[in-house]
Amino acid sequence: MDVSKEIIEAVMEAGVVGAGGAGFPAHIKLNAKCEVVIANMAECEPLLFTNQALVQHYPDEVLKGLQIAMQATGAKKGIIAIKKKYEACKKALEDKIGNYENIVIHELGDFYPAGDEHVMVKEVLKRAMPMGGIPADVGAVVHNVETLYNIKRAYHDKKPVTQKFVTVAGAVRHPLVVKVPIGLKFAELLDLAGGPTVKNYILVDGGPMMGNEVDASDPVTKTTSALLVIPEGTVPYISRKARVEVLLKRAKAACCQCRICTDMCPRYLLGHSLQPHKIMRTVSYGIPDPETVKNSLLCSECGLCEITCPMGLSPRRINSRLKRLLQEKKIRFPKMNVERERPERETRKYPTKKLVARLGLASFFHQIEYADVKIDAKEVKLMLRQYAGLKLLPLVKEKDQVKAGEMIAKAPEGKPGVSLHASIDGVVASVDETSVVIRKE
Ligand code: SF4
Ligand code: SF4
Structure with a gap:
């Protein structure tokens, strides 16, 4: 078997999914050919230190994982995109990077949402991904640093994802x-x-x-x-408590069409046709404008529009509802080239400190x-749902003895899922449609 196939199989068997987002299976991304693999080390959500701690303590694992991802995809270059302010992490990487060929560090500014794939690819490669597209459309693959850590463990150490x-x-x-x-x-x-x-x-x-x-x-x-x-x-508490039906009524009553949500939207600033203020107008007044509504599919749900709206409205939540409705009808945004970046983009990047204060x-x-x-842990509950609602098939039944690392569920034949493994030694206490519970004896 060639090396790429070996890597892809090991990563699938080990149950590696994107650790920083929706849980997209990592082996599918490794199956694409590309010029460059980007390690996403933006960690742009405030209060999170998960990736920073990982990189600081396991720089070799992340670099090795990046090297393996480059091998699988045939990429000639690996780039670690890291915020300039993460000095200790950068130092940990710089101490080891000399042992790895063709891997460099790219410093990012301290703004939100630097980790959005469209934003990251633009920042690092100066290439605009098409609307409705993926990084592979411009020769790149992006992996979160914890995903790379897991890729290294899967291929190099033959260890499944259990932690x-x-x-x-x-x-x-x-x-x-x-x-x-x-x-x-x-x-x-x-x-x-x-x-x-x-x-x-x-x-x-x-x-x-x-x-x-x-x-x-x-x-x-x-x-x-x-x-x-x-x-x-x-703000995060209040916004999660508001029901979308109420938000819709508020939008009708209070949206003054100031368009601040659009002017601050990172996707609009990249040149996408998404204009949240127009979606608010269309939805509030029931204007039959399917093209404007379809633009909601371009929304990353980053929430900057919600943070910056002077009327306390939430275009994000309304976009999110519209996206679900369109996705249920199997409506996709057709891949389309971005015309050009808006010239004001650089000055509209939202600083993390300001965001934290606003929140x-x-x-x-x-x-x-x-x-x-x-x-x-005395008990663990392992969920059987994966990316896009795919349901794994359990391989164990009640009262089975399992060991940490043992495969307990797998994707149905031909479906793009990954395996699931016991994370502790113990006995299977229950198996149902949604989960497997393992209890320590
Ligand atoms: S920022 Fe708020 S008030 Fe202004 S257009 Fe957007 S949703 Fe309406
Ligand atoms: S959540 Fe708001 S700011 Fe973020 S991409 Fe969607 S519309 Fe733009």
Whole structure:
């Protein structure tokens, strides 16, 4: 078997998915030929230190993973795109980078959302991805640094993905970054951080801008980058509590068409046809304009429009609802070249510090360190749903004994999913449509 195929198979078998986003299977990206592989080390969501801790402590693994990804895709160059302000991480990489050929570092500015693939490819390669396109359309593949760490472990060490690096932050006693078994309940993560410091809060899986509200009984998944305790009264709390039906009514009553949402939208600034103010107008007044509505498919749901709207409206949530409706009808945005970047883009990049202040989270925005502790999980719940709702087929039944690293579910034949593995030794306590629970004896 040629090396590319060996890598792709090892990565699929080990259950590697994109660790920083929606969980797209990593082996599919490795199957594309490209000129350059970009390691995404922007970590642009405020309060998150997951990737920074990983790179600082495991620079060799990330570099080796990047080298393996270059080998699989035939890329001649690897670029680590890292924010200039992450000095300790940069130093850790610089100390090792000499051992790897054709890998360089590219410094990014400190703005949000630097990690969006369209933004990142533009920043690093000065190439505009087509609207509705992917990085491979301009000769690139982008992987999150934790995905590269997992690719290295899958191919080089023959280890499946059973653990996840997670930041626990916000209103907690002892914020930390920690490596935990996949399937650990969020309640246990909270305990590790000393518990919440406020009475009223929501839990968010991911960053304050794009993360989803979760319950303490939910488990860590392969895409959990953080667990944040977001106090009542802050912008991320308020925006997650608002129902989209109410937001629609508010849009009709209050949108003054100032177009600030459009002027600040990172995708619009790249030259995309997305103009959130027009979508707000169309939806509020029920104007039959399918072309404008279709532009919602270009929205990354970064949330900058919500943060900058002077009327406290949420074009993001409305776009998100429209996207779901269009996707249900199998409507896609056709791949289309971007005309040109808007000249004002450079001056409209939104600084992280300003974002944190606007979110009401400034008091939680400080360096968080990695705690290299061993977690003795008594129970884990491993979710069977993967990218785009694909459901894995369990390979175990109740009362089966399993060992950490053993395959317990796999994708249906011919479907683009990856395998799932036990993250602790134990007995299968339950198997249902959605999950496999393993309990330590
Ligand atoms: S920024 Fe707010 S008020 Fe202005 S056009 Fe956009 S949604 Fe309407
Ligand atoms: S969430 Fe708002 S700012 Fe972000 S891409 Fe969508 S429309 Fe633009």
